[in-house]
Amino acid sequence: MKFLDQAKIFVRSGDGGGGSVSFLREKFVEFGGPNGGNGGRGGDVVVECVDGLNTLIDYRYQQHFKASTGTHGMGKNRTGADGEHAILRVPVGTCVFEDDNETLIADLTEVGQRIVLLSGGNGGFGNAHFKTSSNQAPRHANPGRSGRRKMDLAASQADR
Numbered sequence: 001m002k003f004l005d006q007a008k009i010f011v012r013s014g015d016g017g018g019g020s021v022s023f024l025r026e027k028f029v030e031f032g033g034p035n036g037g038n039g040g041r042g043g044d045v046v047v048e049c050v051d052g053l054n055t056l057i058d059y060r061y062q063q064h065f066k067a068s069t070g071t072h073g074m075g076k077n078r079t080g081a082d083g084e085h086a087i088l089r090v091p092v093g094t095c096v097f098e099d100d101n102e103t104l105i106a107d108l109t110e111v112g113q114r115i116v117l118l119s120g121g122n123g124g125f126g127n128a129h130f131k132t133s134s135n136q137a138p139r140h141a142n143p144g145r146s147g148r149r150k151m152d153l154a155a156s157q158a159d160r
Helices: none
Strands: 004-012 045-049 064-066 086-090 094-098 104-108 114-118 149-158
Touching (some): 004 086, 045 094, 045 104, 064 086
Parallel strands (some): 004 064, 045 086
Antiparallel strands (some): 045 114, 094 104
8 A cells, every 4th residue: 555645835944133232331340342242043944753643734734834033142242042943743754855846855764863954044243243453342243144945845755
């Protein structure tokens, strides 16, 4: 008996958080300076092969998956938190294809296999990162990089 199950999903990785522009201002600290923290990384989209599943029925009713965005940096050199990963749990024997249904991205054959489909965006640098001897008070920070997206992704599972 040949069992065939297909699902079409849309995935997007998380954006990176922006860097912060902040300056140290305290009463008894004579020389302050820039202390803006970096932004956190965006979350990845991960496909994980698990035991106990035998169909792709979960992806029939929910087709859109997005990893969360990284938190922005803050003052006092505080780095933002990384975004949560979007983990797609699939059964053993799942093949992940591009939208053309010909280009194979991954073939998951063992329990515990993990494939990162899309990596999240990097977080931006805060103004403390740009401090040099010639520019001791930078007033700019980088925004975070945007995440990547795949509009059409087909997953098929065949019982072997």
